[in-house]
Amino acid sequence: MAVPTLFGVAIVVFVLLRVVPGDPIAMMIPPGAREADIGRLRALYGLDQPILVQFGHWLADLAGGKFGNSISLRQPVVGLIISRLPATLELALAAMVLATAVGILLGVVATFWRGRWPEAAVDGFAGLAMAIPDFLWGLMFILALGVLLPVLPISGRIDPRLETNFSTGFSLFESVVRGEFAVTLSVVSHLVLPMVALALPLTAAVARVLKSALKEAMSQDYVLMARARGFSPWRIIWREAFRNALVPTVTLSGVQFAFLLGGTVLIERIFSYPGIGNLAIGAVIDRDLPLIQGVVLTFAVLFIALNLVIDMTYVLLNPRIRHG
Amino acid sequence: MAEAGRRYLPLGNGRVLFGAAVLMLLAAVALAAPLLAPHDPLEQDLLLSFSPPFWRSGADPSYLLGTDSLGRDILSRLIYGARIALTVALVAATLAALLGTVLGLLSGYFGGFLDAAISRFVDVWMSFPPVLLSVVLAAVVGAGLKAVILAIIVVDWTRFCRIVRAEVLVQREQDYVAAAVTIGLNRWRVLAGEILPNLVPTLLVLLTLEMGIAVIVEAILSFVGLSVASDAPTWGGLIQEGRLYINQAWWLMALPMACIIATVLGFNALGDGLREVLDPVLRR
Numbered sequence: 001m002a003v004p005t006l007f008g009v010a011i012v013v014f015v016l017l018r019v020v021p022g023d024p025i026a027m028m029i030p031p032g033a034r035e036a037d038i039g040r041l042r043a044l045y046g047l048d049q050p051i052l053v054q055f056g057h058w059l060a061d062l063a064g065g066k067f068g069n070s071i072s073l074r075q076p077v078v079g080l081i082i083s084r085l086p087a088t089l090e091l092a093l094a095a096m097v098l099a100t101a102v103g104i105l106l107g108v109v110a111t112f113w114r115g116r117w118p119e120a121a122v123d124g125f126a127g128l129a130m131a132i133p134d135f136l137w138g139l140m141f142i143l144a145l146g147v148l149l150p151v152l153p154i155s156g157r158i159d160p161r162l163e164t165n166f167s168t169g170f171s172l173f174e175s176v177v178r179g180e181f182a183v184t185l186s187v188v189s190h191l192v193l194p195m196v197a198l199a200l201p202l203t204a205a206v207a208r209v210l211k212s213a214l215k216e217a218m219s220q221d222y223v224l225m226a227r228a229r230g231f232s233p234w235r236i237i238w239r240e241a242f243r244n245a246l247v248p249t250v251t252l253s254g255v256q257f258a259f260l261l262g263g264t265v266l267i268e269r270i271f272s273y274p275g276i277g278n279l280a281i282g283a284v285i286d287r288d289l290p291l292i293q294g295v296v297l298t299f300a301v302l303f304i305a306l307n308l309v310i311d312m313t314y315v316l317l318n319p320r321i322r323h324g
Numbered sequence: 325m326a327e328a329g330r331r332y333l334p335l336g337n338g339r340v341l342f343g344a345a346v347l348m349l350l351a352a353v354a355l356a357a358p359l360l361a362p363h364d365p366l367e368q369d370l371l372l373s374f375s376p377p378f379w380r381s382g383a384d385p386s387y388l389l390g391t392d393s394l395g396r397d398i399l400s401r402l403i404y405g406a407r408i409a410l411t412v413a414l415v416a417a418t419l420a421a422l423l424g425t426v427l428g429l430l431s432g433y434f435g436g437f438l439d440a441a442i443s444r445f446v447d448v449w450m451s452f453p454p455v456l457l458s459v460v461l462a463a464v465v466g467a468g469l470k471a472v473i474l475a476i477i478v479v480d481w482t483r484f485c486r487i488v489r490a491e492v493l494v495q496r497e498q499d500y501v502a503a504a505v506t507i508g509l510n511r512w513r514v515l516a517g518e519i520l521p522n523l524v525p526t527l528l529v530l531l532t533l534e535m536g537i538a539v540i541v542e543a544i545l546s547f548v549g550l551s552v553a554s555d556a557p558t559w560g561g562l563i564q565e566g567r568l569y570i571n572q573a574w575w576l577m578a579l580p581m582a583c584i585i586a587t588v589l590g591f592n593a594l595g596d597g598l599r600e601v602l603d604p605v606l607r608r
Contacts, residue, residue: 008448016464131592132585133540135547139563143578147570262453266544280456281548284463292460300451307451 002304009300010062014055017293062297068290072283077294081276085298086169087157088264088275094172094191095198095260102199103206103253107245108237110207111214122207129204134263138197138270145193152193155272159186194271198263205256206249213245220244247318254310258303265299337601343532343594350587354406361400362386365557369395377575389579392565398576401557402583408469408558409587412542413535416476420538421531423477424484425523431485432492433515443489446482454479458541462550472545476538484530491526495519525602529595536591543584559584 042048046057061067067077110122129137146154158164158171162183166174172191175183217223218241226236265277272278276295283291353360369391376383377390377398384391389398431442461475495501496519504518546560559580566577 004444005447005451008444009451012448012452016460127592127596128589131536131589133588135544136540136581136585136588139567139577139581142567143570143574143581147574258450258453262455265453265455265459266548269548277456281459284459285549287463292463296452296456296460299453299456303451303453 002308005304006301009297009304010059011055013293013296013300014058017289017296018051018054018058067294067297070283070288070291072286072288072291077290080279080291081294081298083169084274084276084279087171087273088268088277090170090172091191091194091198091268091273091275092261092264095195096202096257098195099199099202099260100206103203104210106203106207107210107214107249108242110211111218111237111241112233114215119211122211126204126208129200130208132200134197134201134260135266135270137200138194138267141193141197142270153190154193157187157190157274158183159190162186190271190273194267194273198260198267201263202253202256202260205253209252210245210249213248214241217241217244243317247314250310250313250317254307254314257310258306261302261306262299337597339593339597340601341597343590343592343597346586346590347594350406350590351410353403354410357403357407361397361403362388363397363400365396365400365404366555367396371395374569374573376573377579390573390575392562392576393569398562398579401562402559402579404557405559405562405580405583406587408556409539409542409584412469412473412476413538413587413591416473416480416538416541417531417534419473420477420480420534421484421527424481425488425527427481428485428488429492429515429520432489433496433511433519439489442485446485449482455541455544458545459548459550462545471550472542475545476541479541480534480537483534484527487526487530488523491523492519495522525598528602529599532591532595532598536588536595539584539587539591 046054049057065078067081069075070077070080073080106122106125110119113119141152142154145152153159164171164175164180164183166178168174172184172187175181175187214237218237220241223236223240226240231240264275265280267273268275268277269281276298279291280295280299282288283295363386372384372387372391372395373393375387375391375395378385378388380390387397387399389402391397392401427442431439458475458479461478462471465471465474501514501518504514509517542558543560543563546558547564549564562580563577563584566573566575566580569576
């Protein structure tokens with residue numbers, strides 16, 4: 001399932017970046033370049049060969065990990081992506097964990113106090129958090145907590161005055177493992193605003209879906225049984241209804257998970273956060289073709305991997321599929 | 325809530341009312357922009373740059389919301405920005421809906437190879453983060469309003485395609501379709517004349533929500549600098565400009581943000597309200 005999708009992704013990227021602009025060289029060169037130079041560039045990139053041959057070469061290069069060099073940054077694309085990817089992964093994972101935890105909490109709270117003000121509050125919050133996209137949340141946070149009431153840093157990933165020589169790009173993780181908590185604190189304070197902005201729409205999705213799934217589960221016979229046996233409402237929600245409500249929650253929030261990952265692109269740009277999303281926008285603005293290609297493919301692979309994980313979680317959670 | 329909605333006409337639904345009111349106001353502002361705007365949105369007056377808005381001291385009463393770095397009137401730029409936002413919302417969302425619906429109908433009704441091909445393509449297409457895809461597309465196609473609209477269509481048709489296909493699969497098995505086939509209607513007439521009308525409520529809801537998304541995408545592309553020419557007053561462009569002066573004049577960014585948020589909330593309220601009222605499929 002994932003492999004043909006990946007192949008399709010490769011075709012789309014190829015068509016999008018090589019065929020649609022007519023002449024990819026046109027995207028690379030400054031205006032006013034000489035004909036002879038253009039011709040030399042065409043030959044250098046193999047663009048004078050038939051399109052299928054080009055596609056074959058290109059695919060073989062990708063399979064061999066040859067993504068070429070970034071034109072604007074003059075570094076190998078693979079190296080750039082590897083050095084930036086950990087920052088994006090930490091941001092996305094932190095946001096996902098936050099969103100899932102808070103979303104579950106809100107869903108349960110709304111179910112427990114059904115028909116009272118907590119449910120109305122959760123509904124109102126979810127409506128707003130879903131309607132307003134993550135990048136506007138990010139800008140609002142910058143305005144409110146970075147400028148009007150400056151309590152949190154609004155750009156970068158770490159205080160530049162802090163010296164670190166970490167061996168991986170996972171600054172948050174590595175600083176905790178090494179016990180350098182000053183670094184941890186700095187990374188976390190830089191992470192808070194982009195993380196919350198990213199997490200808000202997913203939080204709302206999880207809360208909403210879980211709430212309606214719990215509502216459904218609470219009307220089932222086994223819940224009635226549990227009630228008749230005098231179990232407390234908390235116990236019924238957590239022990240009986242929750243496990244069954246989790247399946248639709250994972251499935252339906254899956255799309256929102258993917259949106260969160262895609263949202264890192266703009267959020268990183270807004271918060272000048274040094275991940276691959278920020279790299280991607282920079283690449284597009286600089287018309288840096290090899291870098292665009294590398295970043296787009298990386299995101300597609302992440303997307304497909306995320307969807308696989310969601311499918312697998314679904315199987316793990318749903319006993320009917322697991323034993324079927 | 326769903327039960328309550330069913331009993332009332334759309335106008336009895338609070339969300340529909342709120343959404344419709346916001347959007348009608350917006351449409352009126354966009355249509356009457358030349359009458360409402362106190363200044364030419366492109367007119368610069370460098371002697372009057374960064375004039376503060378009315379609630380701050382030193383405000384110039386003829387510039388109600390103040391001026392930007394080039395002395396252009398913020399209020400007029402916001403008003404003309406509504407035109408661009410609404411144009412993109414209407415055109416891009418409608419065309420995305422058209423493309424997605426046609427492909428979804430064909431895919432769901434005819435099945436077989438066509439269905440496999442379209443579904444596979446949708447899977448591949450949805451493996452790209454939508455924001456990244458539209459940014460790349462806008463860059464490939466070239467800046468400008470047409471590029472923005474094209475990027476939105478090309479990215480977002482899949483939303484319609486998926487849902488329409490799933491819904492056609494359900495409708496196809498209904499008795500009324502069997503009846504239409506039995507009385508000898510050809511397949512195109514069954515699809516266009518019998519099945520399609522049953523999808524209208526679903527499509528209406530999706531279309532409304534998509535318009536909200538289109539406003540956001542336009543803002544994102546202007547924000548990144550890939551939308552219309554940089555002096556054209558788009559809300560996203562205003563945000564980007566305002567962000568440069570966020571420490572001196574925070575309202576430069578806050579005002580266009582408020583416009584976008586109000587518009588998006590309007591489309592969302594209308595879409596969700598319509599869903600409550602009309603749509604048996606998307607209604608949870």
